Amino acid sequence: MPVPPSPRRSGALLLAAATVATVLTCGAAAPAAADEPGWTAEPVAGSAPTAAKAGTRPYFYLAGTSGTVLEDRLALANTSDREHTITLRGADAYNTAAGAFAVRSAKPAAGGGSEGPVTGAGVWISFGKGATVKVPPRTRAVVPFTVTVPPGSPPGDHPAAVVATEAGREVGVRVHLRVGGPALAALTVEDVSVRGKGAAASVTYCLVNRGNVALVPELAISAEGTLGKVAGRSIRTLPVEVLPGQRVELTEPWPGAPVFDRVALTLTVTAPGGARATASASAWFVPWGIAGATGLGLLCLGAVAATALLLVRKRRIRAGDGPGPSPHGSAVPAEAPAPEHELTGAPR
Missing domain, CATH: 2.60.40.10 (Immunoglobulins)
Structure with missing residues (x-):
């Protein structure tokens, strides 16, 4: 799937004051709905060719060779009437069994350790001193972050995400990161x-x-x-x-x-x-209803045929037993064999 590029920089970055969130006063923002937390997280609008007219981006796209440092910016918009304290982190991304895009959780597992340890590109993401941001009411905070690609990183896509968290609620924004080198589609x-x-x-x-x-x-x-x-x-x-x-x-x-x-x-x-x-x-x-009825019919037909063959066989056995005793209880004498004549050639 073609992915639109976004503005990016490589090489060492001097972030003297860039790690501090830039807070901008929002315009006449509509009040948040009762079931909404009152804040959003999304990439800062860019000039990607496929972006919407307003310049919004559905995710971050970063590309560079191993050993470089890339940067981008996340926008946190507070549409409520109270201050929000939001924590930011990087996370690895993966496919669920059904194919959905998901990110590893940072919550500890029941038996200790981490439910989703950051071992991939998620650990390359850093917000520096801006990992925790206080966003005043009706304001929008722009938070820069960096992606440091380690030397020797394999080429190709390294799925990751930026995750914003407050009071147990997490919002993830995908980071599509590609490291330069041969691309293999298989x-x-x-x-x-x-x-x-x-x-x-x-x-x-x-x-x-x-x-x-x-x-x-x-x-x-x-x-x-x-x-x-x-x-x-x-x-x-x-x-x-x-x-x-x-x-x-x-x-x-x-x-x-x-x-x-x-x-x-x-x-x-x-x-x-x-x-x-x-x-x-x-x-x-196989339509099992029809097959079952047909099978039962064939079974019955086979039983009838087997019974008929058995009766025929019994009749043949009785016919081959020979004559039985006479009505008076005496055996019927066997018929005497015909006399044999010796052929001598002499006239009788």
Whole structure:
């Protein structure tokens, strides 16, 4: 997925006073709703080509080579009538099992340690002395931060986020960080299976990003049955971005599945950068109600046929037993064999 660049700087940064939040008085801001905390966090408006007319950015985009320092700015807007004290930190990002973008939590785990230790790009993010910001009512604070890319960092995408926290509420803003170097787009499709039947059928599968850049894949499904071609799914973009090294489990509706057939499925997944993968699976579609009734009928027919064969066999056995005793209780004498004549050639 093309990502719009944002203003960035590399090299050493002199942040003498930049670590102190710049507080600006907000205009006539609308009062916050009752269920809202009264503050927001978002990137400072930039001039990205795909940004909205107002210049807003949905996330941070930073790029540079290993060993450089990048910078950007976060805007905290207080729309309420009281002061808010907000804590800022960097966090690693990952995909949930369903493919959503998520960040590691900083809350301690029940058994000690950290529920989401910062070991990736999240630890590269620093707010310096501005990690805790007091935002007066109806004001907007602009907080600079830096991203220090360690020397020798591998090339590719390093998912991270800036997280703002107050009173247990966290707001994360994605940081799309790319380290310069060769980009590898690679993925695999695994664990393909079919669930349901008919219009309620679906195909479940796993996508694994084997490369070093985030991918937004496209999926196509083709199907071939023993009774002929089966309707699959035309190519479409999946509503998920798979981060490097992540594995997501997805389900694709398949309303064209047959009611009765054996089908061979082929899933083809592609992504920008030349990534392509295929996987196959087979599935039986049997209307079990009809199959059960048919099976019961065949079973009954088989029982009738077996009984008939048994009766025929018994009759044949009785016919081969020979004559029984006479009505007067004496045995019927056996018929005497015919006399044999010796052939001597002499006339008699």
